[in-house]
Amino acid sequence: xxxxxxxxxxxxxxxxxxxxxxxxxxxxxxxxxxxxxxxxxxxxxxxxxxxxxxxxxxxxxxxxxxxxxxxxxxxxxxxxxxxxxxxxxxxxxxxxxxxxxxxxxxxxxxxxxxxxxxxxxxxxxxxxxxxxxxxxxxxxxxxxxxxxxxxxxxxxxxxxxxxxxxxxxxxxxxxxxxxxxxxxxxxxxxxxxxxxxxxxxxxxx
Amino acid sequence: xxxxxxxxxxxxxxxxxxxxxxxxxxxxxxxxxxxxxxxxxxxxxxxxxxxxxxxxx
Amino acid sequence: xxxxxxxxxxxxxxxxxxxxxxxxxxxxxxxxxxxxxxxxxxxxxxxxxxxxxxxxxxxxxxxxxxxxxxxxxxxxxxxxxxxxxxxxxxxxxxxxxxxxxxxxxxxxxxxxxxxxxxxxxxxxxxxxxxxxxxxxxxxxxxxxxxxxxxxxxxxxxxxxxxxxxxxxxxxxxxxxxxxxxxxxxxxxxxxxxxxxxxxxxxxxxxxxxxxxxxxxxxxxxxxxxxxxxxxxxxxxxxxxxxxxxxxxxxxxxxxxxxxxxxxxxxxxxxxxxxxxxxxxxxxxxxxxxxxxxxxxxxxxxxxxxxxxxxxxxxxx
Numbered sequence: 001x002x003x004x005x006x007x008x009x010x011x012x013x014x015x016x017x018x019x020x021x022x023x024x025x026x027x028x029x030x031x032x033x034x035x036x037x038x039x040x041x042x043x044x045x046x047x048x049x050x051x052x053x054x055x056x057x058x059x060x061x062x063x064x065x066x067x068x069x070x071x072x073x074x075x076x077x078x079x080x081x082x083x084x085x086x087x088x089x090x091x092x093x094x095x096x097x098x099x100x101x102x103x104x105x106x107x108x109x110x111x112x113x114x115x116x117x118x119x120x121x122x123x124x125x126x127x128x129x130x131x132x133x134x135x136x137x138x139x140x141x142x143x144x145x146x147x148x149x150x151x152x153x154x155x156x157x158x159x160x161x162x163x164x165x166x167x168x169x170x171x172x173x174x175x176x177x178x179x180x181x182x183x184x185x186x187x188x189x190x191x192x193x194x195x196x197x198x199x200x201x202x203x204x205x
Numbered sequence: 206x207x208x209x210x211x212x213x214x215x216x217x218x219x220x221x222x223x224x225x226x227x228x229x230x231x232x233x234x235x236x237x238x239x240x241x242x243x244x245x246x247x248x249x250x251x252x253x254x255x256x257x258x259x260x261x262x
Numbered sequence: 263x264x265x266x267x268x269x270x271x272x273x274x275x276x277x278x279x280x281x282x283x284x285x286x287x288x289x290x291x292x293x294x295x296x297x298x299x300x301x302x303x304x305x306x307x308x309x310x311x312x313x314x315x316x317x318x319x320x321x322x323x324x325x326x327x328x329x330x331x332x333x334x335x336x337x338x339x340x341x342x343x344x345x346x347x348x349x350x351x352x353x354x355x356x357x358x359x360x361x362x363x364x365x366x367x368x369x370x371x372x373x374x375x376x377x378x379x380x381x382x383x384x385x386x387x388x389x390x391x392x393x394x395x396x397x398x399x400x401x402x403x404x405x406x407x408x409x410x411x412x413x414x415x416x417x418x419x420x421x422x423x424x425x426x427x428x429x430x431x432x433x434x435x436x437x438x439x440x441x442x443x444x445x446x447x448x449x450x451x452x453x454x455x456x457x458x459x460x461x462x463x464x465x466x467x468x469x470x471x472x473x474x475x476x477x478x479x480x481x482x483x484x485x486x487x488x489x490x491x492x493x494x495x496x497x498x499x500x501x502x503x504x505x506x507x508x509x510x511x512x513x514x515x516x517x518x519x520x521x522x523x524x525x526x527x528x529x530x531x532x533x534x535x536x537x538x539x540x541x542x543x544x545x546x547x548x549x550x551x552x553x554x555x556x557x558x559x560x561x562x563x564x565x566x567x568x569x570x571x572x573x574x575x576x577x578x
Contacts, residue, residue, distance in 0.1 A: 031283035032276055033258045034571035038247040041292070048292035052300055069311060078311075079211070079304035087300055089511050090236070094244050102567060103558040105549035107273025117546040124511060131509075137312035138503050141487050143470075144478035145494070152356040152532035154363035157348035157370035162475065165468025197276040198568040199269065199559060201575070211308025219491060219505040226520060228497045232507040248566040255570060258281045 025191050034198050039102075042095035043190075049088035050183060054176065056081040065168060066135055085127060092120060104196045112193060115186040122178045129171035132161055139164075270555045278571075312490070312503040315483060317459065317473060321450035324482045329429040330419060331480045332446050335375040336439065337412040340479040343375035349475070350374065356532040363532065371471060379476050380446055383458040393445055396438040403437070411437035427451075494519055514541070 005011055059077050060068065068074035096116070105113035131142050143161045150156040160166055220231045229237075267274075321328040334340035338352065346353030347364040348371045355364040384397060400408065414435035423430040429447050431440040449455045459473040477483050484493070492498035499516040502508035515538055524530040548554050558564060565572065 028283060028285060030280040033279045033281045033574075034276075034568050035281075035283075036252045036255070036258060036570045037567045038250050038252055039244075039567055042247070044288055044292040045296060048289070048296040049300075051293060052296055056300075075309065075311065076304060079307070079309040080300055082309040083303035083307070084296070084300045086236070086303070086507060087296060090240060090243075093511065094240060094247065097244055098247070098567070100548070101558045101561065101563040103270060103555065103564070105555070106269075106271060109273070110549035113549050114546055117548075121542060121546075127509065127511075134311075136314050137486070138310065140314055140474060140477065141483065141490075141492055144474055144483070145492075145499075149531040149535055151345075151348060151364055152529075153535050154347075154367035156364070157367045160371060160469070160471060162471040163469040168468070194276075197273050198571050199564055200274050201565075201572055211304075212306045213308075215307055215505040216310060217505060218489065219501070221491060221496075228520075230491065230501050230505070230508065232502070232505055233500055233510045236507045236510050237513075248563065252570070254281070258279075258570070259574070 020192060021188075028191075032195060032197070035195055039094075039098040040195075042091050042098060045091040046088060046095050047183070047187070049084055049091050050179070052084035053081065053088055054180075056084055057172065057176070061172060065133060069135070085130070089123070089127070092123065096120065102196060103199070106196055107193065109189070109193050109196055112186060112189040115182050115189060119179060119182040119186060122175060122182060126171060126175035126179055129167045129175060132167040133164065133171050135164065143167075270552075270559055271549070307506070310502060310504045310506050315477060315486065316453070317450050317456045317477065318453040320477060320480060320482050321447060321455070324480075325424045325429065325447055325451065326422060327480055327482050328450055329422060329424065329443050329447050331476070332380055332443050332450075333412075333415055333419065333439070334479065335379040335476070336442070337416055338376065339416070340375055342373060342379075342475040342479050345373075356529045358529065358532045358536055373472070373475060375475075378472055379459070380442065382462070383449060383455055384442060384445055386458050386463060387445070387449060387454070392441070396441045396445070399438045400442060407437070411435070411439045415439045415443075514538070 056077055060074070060081060063071075063074060068078035099113070099116070128142075128146070132139050132146075147156055147161050150159060150161060159170075215232075222229050222231060222234050317328075331340065335343060338344065342349060344352050346355035347367060347369055350369060350373055354362055356362075381397070381400070384393065387393060403411075414433050414437075415431060418431055418433040418436075421432040427448070429440070429444050431443075433440075446455065449458070456473060459476060460470060461467040462472070487493055487498065488496070490503045491501050492503070497516050497520065499519070500508050500510060500512050515534065518524055518534045518537055519530060524533050527533060544551060544554065
């Protein structure tokens with residue numbers, strides 16, 4: 001007979017979460033022995049790069065969006081931010097190639113693939129708004145060119161790439177939030193379903 | 206703060222590789238070629254701990 | 263009834279051995295390696311910072327180009343003036359088959375190039391008798407009179423010159439237009455047009471729509487971009503200023519602009535976006551697309567990744 005406490009949202013949610021994600025699943029100490037290839041390091045490398053992107057972005061935020069034009073320390077932090085983005089995309093694309101050739105969506109892992117793919121697309125948006133936020137010639141050129149593509153879809157009426165304030169806020173608030181939430185979902189799904197097993201090697205496959 | 210200036214100055218007009226319809230900057234070409242090299246290396250390079258994993262069988 | 267095993271959709275249940283795995287150590291090592299790599303790249307290569315172009319710099323470097331652009335704003339022939347939605351209704355805009363998406367959304371960022379880029383900034387200047395007279399003559403004239411002046415000015419555009427700080431128009435039939443263009447050029451060369459366009463009389467702003475549209479209507483910005491290999495015809499979308507790596511991940515988007523029909527179409531942008539939209543959906547939904555989801559199994563690259571597992575299976 002369920003009590004009032006059993007029927008609470010909190011109790012029911014907690015029980016479902018603990019059942020789906022016992023501590024050993026969230027912080028495992030073993031993994032299947034077939035995880036034995038360097039291709040597997042690119043997921044965590046992508047995560048580490050994302051952490052660097054956010055960390056360096058936070059440092060840039062401390063002194064504001066034009067600091068990097070005015071001081072060499074600021075310019076150096078900008079360089080760290082740019083190169084962590086390059087490493088992020090480098091690692092993410094290799095991770096994507098690896099996961100594609102492993103057909104990593106198999107075994108009810110379609111949502112893992114989908115969250116990863118959407119994160120990739122959101123990251124492109126985040127990088128694009130980053131380029132627009134540079135407040136230099138590159139921003140001027142990229143914004144005036146990109147406006148034609150975005151305007152042609154009708155989206156440009158609301159997403160004005162020539163509006164620095166709007167683009168900066170998409171870059172430092174909305175898109176990082178999206179990227180982090182999607183990445184968290186992606187990682188949680190990997191923990192939930194586990195790493196995809198190898199294809200069966202038989203005369204049938 | 207010259208210590209923070211880059212060692213290699215890339216602030217000059219870039220060089221480009223053109224081949225038929227392809228037109229790519231040398232910098233981008235290096236990045237793409239590096240990606241392919243790293244991907245292939247990751248696939249073929251031996252992964253350490255094989256003897257240990259064999260012991261877990 | 264037993265479900266058929268679909269090798270591209272289902273995964274076999276793994277009953278094999280497990281090995282020790284330190285997830286926190288792996289994450290820490292990855293972060294340290296990435297941090298060292300990023301620091302090294304930043305120390306070795308830095309990052310680009312090509313200074314922005316002000317209207318002042320443009321008008322001083324290329325005063326004739328500025329004056330001709332200003333004339334095109336006044337006579338409605340500039341790119342911005344004849345753009346269509348979201349700035350105005352002076353063009354239908356790009357079409358995707360029967361769809362005119364931008365036009366349907368309508369004018370949400372209203373720009374009247376003659377007023378916004380020429381007349382209003384001049385009105386914001388401290389009034390002088392000559393400026394007041396020129397502006398008065400312009401605004402009190404009928405549309406057909408204004409049109410006649412603009413036609414005369416435009417007809418002589420190729421013979422316009424710039425000497426001793428003055429834009430010269432080889433015509434006497436353009437009414438106050440030469441004076442207005444000269445006043446605007448002087449305003450631009452002093453730097454006050456930048457501020458006037460940026461905040462239009464307000465104090466704070468973060469919206470650079472007007473000055474950016476004005477500058478992008480010029481040949482000047484495009485010439486600078488050409489030198490940096492940033493034009494669309496130069497695959498510029500992938501490139502960065504200087505010799506830095508750019509956005510290699512935009513390779514497919516950039517390539518589509520180079521191939522027919524997009525390479526010569528006035529609807530290139532909406533066509534490219536539509537194709538990229540479809541390809542993005544295909545990419546996201548690969549797990550559900552027969553054929554596309556079978557390529558990994560047929561190419562057998564996975565045999566390199568799991569070679570140790572298959573070897574162990576054989577010996578076991």
